[in-house]
Amino acid sequence: MTKPTVHDIAAHAGVSLATVDRVLNRRPGVRSETRIRVEEAIAALGYVRDVFAANLAKGRIYRFVFLLPGNDNSFMRALRGEVEAAALRASGDRMRIETVELPPFDAAAQAVALYGLLTEKPDGVALVAVDAPEVRTALDALVEAGLPVVTLVSDLPGSRRDHFAGIDNHAAGRTAASLLGRFLGHTPAKVAIMAGSLLVRDHRERAEGFQSVMQTDFPHLALLPVLEGRDEPQQVEALLGALLAEHPDLAGIYSLGAGNRGLIRALRAEKRPVVIAHELTATTRDALRAGQIDAVLNQDAGHEVRSAIRVLKALADGSSVVDAQERIRIDIFLKDNLP
Amino acid sequence: MTKPTVHDIAAHAGVSLATVDRVLNRRPGVRSETRIRVEEAIAALGYVRDVFAANLAKGRIYRFVFLLPGNDNSFMRALRGEVEAAALRASGDRMRIETVELPPFDAAAQAVALYGLLTEKPDGVALVAVDAPEVRTALDALVEAGLPVVTLVSDLPGSRRDHFAGIDNHAAGRTAASLLGRFLGHTPAKVAIMAGSLLVRDHRERAEGFQSVMQTDFPHLALLPVLEGRDEPQQVEALLGALLAEHPDLAGIYSLGAGNRGLIRALRAEKRPVVIAHELTATTRDALRAGQIDAVLNQDAGHEVRSAIRVLKALADGSSVVDAQERIRIDIFLKDNLP
DNA sequence: CTGAAAGCGCTTACAG
DNA sequence: CTGAAAGCGCTTACAG
Structure with a gap:
């Protein structure tokens, strides 16, 4: 009745916690016979792992990098502000969010920044994509390397980004x-x-x-x-x-x-x-x-930023997202429904 | 540089973890002199508690009850469906969400249900409020007893509900x-x-x-x-x-x-x-x-339900909410922006 | 009034 | 290939 834990699986499969963990995290060094036994126990008990407890044990802190253009207009200022605000709240959720400000409309600069992240290896990247082939190539290289990538506000169709947080x-x-x-x-x-x-x-x-x-x-x-x-x-x-x-x-x-x-x-x-x-x-x-x-x-910059973060987090720990929640609406405002 | 933990506070204040915990949770049995020393350490180190680790230790599972009318129209069906869906996801977040279906527009039934919760003491209550004095009285009794209460879709102005998750x-x-x-x-x-x-x-x-x-x-x-x-x-x-x-x-x-x-x-x-x-x-x-x-x-039933849950959770563990995130928009759809 | 120890669910060296 | 033990940040009996 209570949620099964790693202990229950270990007992059920007759192995130690370490082995359960290895199977859970698909790490090598488990005889396939043992692996199967553990997997059966997982299925039989309907185990679902407590992601947070796992992160606590790992001491894991998600590091997400936002590549934002330095445009001086209200919308981009608001967007940067929302990322800032999210960064402050993020520490409570074991996330660190960094912002890199780039010259606007500069494909070369964005590509360089992306390649830089290839070695830095954060847990995820969000960017207001500049629509240019070199950016596409750089972005695809990140995805190829296993980094979750989300485009924000401006998409890059034809690239391999995992998600677009923006309006149609x-x-x-x-x-x-x-x-x-x-x-x-x-x-x-x-x-x-x-x-x-x-x-x-x-x-x-x-x-x-x-x-x-x-x-x-x-x-x-x-x-x-x-x-x-x-x-x-x-x-x-x-x-x-x-x-x-x-x-x-x-x-x-x-x-x-x-x-x-x-x-x-x-x-x-x-x-x-x-x-x-x-x-x-x-x-x-x-x-x-x-x-x-x-x-x-x-388009609500706050929604877009929060959505991008949720999606990056889900991608980083392989959990799923609520699609409807991540669909960014086109708000229509008349003088009568101003927030 | 790294986030301070209870251990750091204990060391800084020269007390044990148990004492730090007592101060953190405002539990009695601490000499005021000691309490002050701990509080100073908290302030000095800029400590902010890891709510999830705390819940893990407490084995705490939030229990939220949704009082929903059994109306047979598309919107109310969708609303119940969203609560259902949220309930499924909730177990991963250490929350249990229960739904109580009530006869529609029935103030007496809703008041009775609310009084019932007074003894059941869940961690929070959400309801599609029926606009009647007896409901108001019952709701206020819950708030008086310290239960977080959120109205959903239909508000109850003049009551002491903590929050309204719905449109203007x-x-x-x-x-x-x-x-x-x-x-x-x-x-x-x-x-x-x-x-x-x-x-x-x-x-x-x-x-x-x-x-x-x-x-x-x-x-x-x-x-x-x-x-x-x-x-x-x-x-x-x-x-x-x-x-x-x-x-x-x-x-x-x-x-x-x-x-x-x-x-x-x-x-x-x-x-x-x-x-x-x-x-x-x-x-x-x-x-x-x-x-x-x-x-x-x-009005997006999914947003309303998720917002109600976020707010209940925040109320339950005394954390804060992002106001802009919890404002429920009036969506305007033309044939051209259908999702 | 205060503290040492065990434990929540998970992971990680380290030994074997 | 496998396991015992310690630890993540917090809380909770239990002793004193």
Whole structure:
């Protein structure tokens, strides 16, 4: 009735604790006959090991490394803050979490950092992946070496990473299109897309998702060419200012990157277009309240970080995860459901 | 550099482990002089106790009881399923989770069950609260006796429960109004509200939130009197059928309770009103895909259950929770971001 | 009021 | 190839 322990298995199989342990941990040096006897006992008693007690005995402390870009925008700052906060809590759970800050969008730097971890051998690695072949190669080398690797926020499809902790950016773009289309109604009108850079995978995916739903569901809305504001408020403001001068009748804007401070500044009070933006920051939150932005799609940095850690831990000690718990949602915020 | 343990404290304070333990656990029988010496050592070394090692030594198994209504609708079935699933995983974390199924909407039965727990003394209780004075009194008696109590899905304001694991239903109603108002545009039109029962707190709050935003933001939309379908498909279908016969020009429906199968049946293909419903079930998901429902507001039963358990555990061993992690979001699903 | 010793479930040298 | 003993960080009788 009470949970069986290693002692029960040892007794049942007629061996010592050490032998049970060897079988449990698939270590060599056990006659196959003995091994089988122990395995039968494990099965017969329905033994399931107490991972924590094991870690306590091992004196094991999980060491996880987060490779984070040093971008100076609200979202990345928040992400780094969440990793920081998790690191503080982590010590209680026998985990040590280290952060390495890398120059943003720098594939070479990220690849070098990954290769460095190959010798450092932490218990797991999380990274905001830069979408480049050398990163893919370096990442695969880590996985090959048996290191658990999780991509965070930005995925690296085609690589062998174990898990992606982030949102489905195609779905985000489609959702933005659906909302914008519904908000705009049936009159023909013009819609603009402001991206950070289409060289970045998540931005590209959002744009694609948005365009595909616009074409199929809202053919009466005309899409202007995608603008790239580099996630910089200044550039966003300049580009949008020019666009509004050219198309004073612009009816909708999908801002799928950062730099929304510039967007707000470019909008004039009269004849405001419907705006859908990404990431709940101080700027977008205020704009939502003030009615300058109509909806914000958000990924919760805290969820993403905690999920990445849970998954790394599970990978490190071979336990399983609750899939539903690790699915990162696209939050939709209107002024009415702000947290 | 390494984390200090009880041994370090004992050495630093010049006492035995037993004494350190007594101070750590605020047990009596320590001279105040000694106690102070130990406390100083704890502070000086920055000791923080390893909760798991402590539980291992204590042989402690947390016992949590979930009081759940036996309602036969998709959401409550899913909720019970999630508790079940969590119970299976729980044994690995030294927790035992028991479920007690109660007749739905039965305040007396719930109060009796709560008083029963007063003598059973589990380590924590979670309940889908029935909004009635006798439940409040019983719940407060448990809290008074030192039992951690968490309300789940349906809160009991004015009670002394430690935590509520559920969504803000006012905000949900406001959000529904905002979406529906935006989807309907500027032409004057009629809108209906279908509730389960206004005697249930969450339904009442959703209706209130919806009405308030409708009045202030969309005065051109006329609200018809609230219908109460008792969360029964049959009743919902009948009521809605009659309503549509009377108001063939009905433009929008906010279905804030259950029984949406009936709603789908009542809708005719031609001249479909815009519909916003609650809870992502097989029915609402299909209807969303088919374009019969335009948006679904959802509370994630899995999140709610896992959150309730985390909070109960934290309350039971006096540790702290990550507030942001325990805030239950209102998910908004369009056909484009279905999980 | 205080401490020495055994034990929770597991692992790890070390001997044999 | 196998086992006895000590130990991870904490708690709990039991003695004194």
